[in-house]
Each structure stands twice: as structure tokens, then as C-alpha cells.
Amino acid sequence: MSDSLERIGFVVGDANPTEFLFIVDEDEYPPRWEYVMVKSKEIIGGEEVEVDVVAQIDSIQSTSLALSRVMSLEAVEKIREAGLVEPRVLAKARVLGFIYEGEVFQPRRAVYPGEDVYRAPTDVLKEFYSYPEDEGLFIGYLISRQDVPVRISVRGFRRHLAILAQTGAGKSYAAGVLIEELLKKGATIVVIDPHADYVRLSRKKDGSKFSDRVSVFRTPESTGRYDVSQVSRVYTYEVKFSDLSVEEIATICGIRESYTNILKSLREAIKDLGEGYNLEDLLKKLEERGDKDSLRAINYVEKLSSMRVFGSVTTDIGKLLKPKHVAVVDLSGLDDRVSDYVAFRILSEIYGKREKGEYDYPVFVFIEEAHRFVPNKEETFAKRIIKRIAAEGRKFGVFLVLITQRPYKIDPDALSQCNSQIVMRMTNPEDQRAVRNSSERMSESLLSDLPGLNVGEAVIVGEVTRAPVMVRIRQRETEEGGADINVVEKLREALRKAEEEERSRNEIIREEIEKVRSIVEGFE
């Protein structure tokens, strides 16, 4: 151990293998979330060995024997004036584990009262929160120890991951960091991106290139939030119209199951068309049939004309799946039902490829706004395949990263299949309850910390980390797309534009006046 040990207190009171209390100097006590270390003895391989138990301060409590809560104001004032307050400061620490031969274990014994409590040395923490180079993803630094980098394990993704945070807390930013790290490790990544938040992943912040291996798949409906000059390697994503089943067309168009006659007409029209038709062909066929139900079907099917994602070919999933590659599927501008269908289509094809062994590498699927695709109470196209991947994806190497700001709106089964969670600032009690219900690793004390996190700070629990960790997410190398707009800058820009307009209007008026004046002077 390179650092000399700095003693900050002594273990007191009751201790158990998961937590202990220690008394600290009231004038100089460590902050909450600080990491501490206590020497203890554990039985490993039948032998008793001395180990360094690492723990994190969960709470700090100050108390005074002289001041009880039932005291009157006068009594407290007098005791204070007499200098008899004698504060005692106690800290409660949550045990994180101990390292033995490079692995983290949970203690089976309680630390002993009277033991010295040290500030955890930096090198111990670095070891605690690191993984071998080819396994670790560098995600940030400990919140309370900015000199300690934190890596999470890519192996933990096998049992899926959820990134949960309220709007503006930095979840897309954190997802971007993970994507950068996974890309460096050679991962195949597909991002389902409803708001074009990830389309600039190929660029560094200064505009230079981050990677050539980032492709953006846009539909003709894409909002164009960023023009092509800001986004490299843009492809069109289309679905061949004739690939849609009657049920899929009906669902996308909004034809309910109870409209049996309309559905019957639609089914018959498609049957008449055979193979290789397009939307115009279907509309023409319905018109030709001319019966009441076919004409009513036209009213629904016509809506698809405005959804230009349905064309004459289906984009090959192979274009999205490449080693060391990020495919961002930009779903911006699409109707919810169409987005749902596209996500379903892509996820099904990815799953199919892996299930059949047609693609050799694991695929990491990031689903932004996951509550839209796998909602709690509604049925969607994507919900079925997402739940299937959540349940069985690890067998075939399809790993989900569900990202949402509304955990309570997401299907609880899908969420609880995410064995690792990156949870950022969250104040809504319903969302907190959903997180609590979905993760056995999220202790009450960690949950209580969530509202106190700053933007960019996260609690990480689950298989991606050796012990729950509170981390400040590192700076992204790439351009982020999901950030809030800079209101002040935009207002300043608007003001400049308005002033320019004012100036040019005044100029025109002045010119007009000059013109009139010269005409009048000519008459004189």
C-alpha cells in the first residue's frame, strides 16, 4: 500500500458484516460518501487472514449527551453558554467488501469495536473499482474521490443494464460514454434513438473525427435536427411495404380488431395483390373493389402515405450489424406507432440473426425512451421482442441497455431483467419505487441518495460493478445531441436577428423617404 494510512476514527457500538458505526473527531470529520477502510479477519480457504474491509460512509450523525430533544429552549441556551454541549459525531458506514487476490468478496464477519477506521487509500480504491484492460469500461470517477477512476465490467452487460434518471440528469450523456467505451472494445452497437440524440457520435467536441465506424440510419421522415454536414455516414432506413402483414398494417393505421369487415376487405385486397406490391397498389386495389368496407379501409391506409418509411425495399439488417460499429437508428419525426414498428422490426431481425448464428458477435442494443417501446400497461410491437431479449437475449448475445426517465412507466418484468442499473438524480417517488422494486441491489440508503445527486452523478449497482459505486460520469469525447438547448445563447441570437430586421426595415424606409424627397424636389 503506497499511501500511509490516515486514521479518522474508531469502530463503536454494534457492527455486522454489512455495516458499522464509528466515532470521529467532531472538528475534522469526513464527509458523507467518503470511503473508509478497517482491518478485519476473514476465513478464506479454511484459514484466517487479515483483510482490508472497504466501506462507504452512509450517514453522519452528530449528537450531544447534554442536549436531549425534549429540552426547553432555555435549557439548551444555558447548556451552550456553559460550554457543556460536547458534541459527538458518529458515522455509519456501509460495507462494500474486501479484495483478496484481485477479487472482491463480501465479509462474513463483523468488524470489531475499537478497531481503527482509516480513510481508504487511493490505491486500494483504484484496485477496488478497476477491471482488466480488455474488460473494464472507464465510466468516470468516484464522486467523493475524484482521483479514483471507476471502470465497470463489460461482462455485466450480459444480464442487461438500465440507465434511469429524471430529465436533464445526464442519462443520454452517460449512455454516450458507454457507447464510446464499448466501441473502443470492438462492440457491435445499435441505438434506437427517437430524438436524434446520438447522431453525432462520430464527431469529437471540437468537430474532428472520433470514429469512422458510426453510421446513422435515417428515415425520410427524420426531423433533420442536425444536417448531414454534422452527421457523417448517413443511410436511409426503409421497410418494404409488402413485408408488412395485414395485422401490422392495421395496427400502424389504427384499424381496431373489432372492425372485422374493414379488416376482411384489407386482407382480401392484399391476397389479390399477391407479392411485391406497394402502398399505391394497395390503395388502387381497395378503390377497385369499391365496396363500402374497402372504401372505409382506404381512409385508414391512406395515412401511411405520409409515413415515407415504407418503401419498395427493406434496409438490410446486415448494414447495421458490424464489428466495432455503432448504428444509430434515428426515429425522429416518426409517428409513435411507426417508431414502435421500426424498433420491433430491427430488434427482431437482430435477435433472429444471433439466434440463428448468422452474426458472430454480441450486439449491444441501446433503447432510448425505453418506456415508449416497452410500456407498463400498453401492448406494442416492440414490447414482445424486448421482453424476449430481456429474458433470453443473454443466451444469444443480445444485450439490452434500456434508457428512460420514467422507470415507473416501463414494463416491470423488462426492468427487473436488467441486473445492472445506472441510476442518476431522481426525485419522483413513483420512479424511485419502480427502481426499488426492480433491483434487489438498490438499498434503501442508496435510494435515499438519489434526489441528492447532481447532474452527471450516478449510483451504479449490479453485475457491472464489484460493489455499488457512486460515480461522477466522465467527460464525453463525442458530441452529445440530447443536451438541453442553451436558452441564453439562443435568445441572444434571436435578439441579434430581430435587431438586424429592424435595421434593414429602417434602411428601406429611409431610402423610400429619400426617393420621395428627390421626386418632390424635382417638381419644385
Added chain:
Amino acid sequence: MPEFLDIYIQRVKSNEQRISADYSASKLDLRDIFREYWVEAQLFASSPSDFSVLAIDSSSRRISTANGGVFYVVRALGVARGVRYRELIADFDYVSDTLEESTVVSRKMEWLEHRVAMKALEDGFSGYILFDGSIYGRVAHLPLETGFARDRAFMLDYFETLLELLDWCKRVGVQIIGIGKESRTSFFREFLLMKLALRLKDELGLNEAEIIDLLSLALDNKRAALRKLESEYSDIEFLERIVEELISKKPDFQLILEFAGCAGYTTPLLLGASARWRRAVKQILRDPEAYVRAQFPMCSRSEEFVDRAVEVVQRIPRMPAIVSFHILPSLNDTPMRIDVPAWQLGIDKTLFEVGWPEDASVDVSDILRLISAGYCGPENYNIWLKAADDGVRLSREIFENVYLQKFEEIVGVFITSRGYRRVRFP
């Protein structure tokens, strides 16, 4: 025990009137004379920061061992602004008499408190030293051999420390104040009864000396006093009531709670020695070595001890008189007994020089100011002593699970059957 509740109710009901009458009433109506010596006063608006205070308290626990001995722990704590002084004794001994056991442990508590005060003085403390309890009780003990087999000369240590403490405080002007919240003393009642008897001496047909003799005898030897009353003054009913009231030793607090109509304090009285103490001191003055050999028979087999003991006991007659009074801070509270060495209030008398309690005629406003500063209502009658009490209290749990276990480790056996049970049925 619910099964006893029916009998309890029966007993209480049958004695209802008598209990109620005894709880408050005296055989004599002392209301008027009480009011003469009751000073109505409200507390001062003083602040704790105006005083430098060292508050001292102590605690103890003991347990009889299976082999007939006693393991005891005594500890004392002094609390001042930003500093604490501690003393502790933990020992094992054989004691022949359980009453003696309790008495000596109490003396050891006082002794440790004095040692804590000495520590603070050696550390340069100046200001007020507050003891929990009376000062009078400490100076009015007698040096006697204890029943503790290996600590028979303990009272000599006790007096050595106490005399040194009092001398030091007097020399440097440190004020000692005893504050007792649970006093059973009756010096004020005795003072009032004497006043009453003397006031009515003509009606009683007795002179002052006769009254003083009779009442002094009542305190010193009840049986002799009652015999004298019966044989010489059987026709004087009022005198009989006074003697009975005196012998009954009802505490002053009862008197105050019955008659005080407002906050205030009793007239500060100068307290002297009891007849028993006086007799012992006379013996010391006459022949200190004889006293030592008589009262320390076992220890006196060592001539070295005798020399040291003579030196100590010879200083005991110089023990100061004590000024004492009771204060009732508010009507919804109970009284406090306040004791200070008389020299602190300008009276340079010794305990030996004072007989019956007498009106001290002193100004106690400085003491009242200090009491007021530390007073916070019935639940916290003195903030300094409360802090000392909180810090020194020794719970049974700590005694048995920490102190006793360590002692058992040393002796290597469970010293009580409780230790065995603790291991068998943790």
C-alpha cells in the same frame, strides 16, 4: 404482579385517611414560624457564561461474589468548560457487614470526587466547584476503621484528601458548593422547633438551658430523651409534641412543600457538629493516639500507621462549619439543599464551635445567581451537575458486560452464577 393488586387496593383503602394525613400534616403547626424564616425570592436572570464552574459527580456498582467477597467499581467525573477530569477505582475485597459495604462504597465515591477536584485545582482551575449532594455530610464523618479487609485505613485517605481540598480552596479562593436535590436532612425543622420552644419557654416553665439540653438529648439519644420527658415533664404536652416532632426526623423538604407559598429560600443556617462527632473530636483533642488505637484497632498494629493517622486526625477539629439552606426555585418544583463552607461567606468558625443550627445572617446572592444560571426547570435543576451525572452514570449493563467480564478474566472464574448463565444463555 396483578395477583397482588386486590390486596394492595384493600390495604391502601383501609389506610387511606391516615396516609393522606401523614403525607402532609405535622403534629405541630409550624406554618407561622416557617414563614418567618422563609425568604421570598425569584431566580436571578444570570447566565452560565458568567461563571467558571467545575461540576463533579460519581457513580458506583458492586456485586457480591460467590466466595463471599465484593467486586466494586467507583468512578467520578468533573466537567468544566471544554475539559473533563476522571477517577476510577475497581477492586475486590471481603467485607463482614453488607451495611458497611454500602457505606464505604459511598465514602469512596465522595473520596474520588474530592480527588477529581484536586486534579482540577492542580490543573489551575479557579471558580466554583459544584458537588452533587451535601458538603456537611462529607465534613461530619468520623475517621473509623472500615470493614473492608484490605482497605481498613481507607477513612484516613478520605480525610487526608478532604482536608487538603478544603485548605487549598480556602487558600486560593475557590468556592465549593454542594447542591442536593434529594436531601432527607431536617436541620431547618430542628432550627424552627428550637426557636418555637425557646419562644414559649415561659409558658412551658423552663429556662433556655433546660430546653436546649432536652432537645439536644432528643437528637443524640431518643430513648433517654423520652425517659426524661416522661419523668420530668410529663404534664407539658406541648413539649412532648416538640420532642416527638424532633425525633420523627421528617425532612425539611416536606416542610417547604407544605408551607412555602412562593419561590424562595430558607434562612441560611450555620450548621455545627452532632453530639457524636463532638464527643469523638473531644477524644481526638484529648489524646489523638488513643483515639487512633481505639478506632483503628487492626491498622494500629503498625506504628507507622499510627504516626500517620495521628497527624491526620489532629487536623479534623479544624473542619469548617457549614452554611446551609434550601431553595425552592419555583412552586412547581421540589427544593434543593445548598451547602457551602462557612468561611466562603465570611464566617471563620469550625464545625466544633457550632452547636444547634443558628441563623448565619449572610448574603447568599452570589450563590443564588449561580444556582439561577444553572437552573432549567424541574427536569434539569442544574445544567453542570446534569452534565456530570450524564457522563459518570454507570449502567448495570455496562458494569456486568464490560467491567465484570474483565474482572472475571483476571480471576479466571465466573464470580457469580450470573456469569455462568451469561455464557450458557447469551
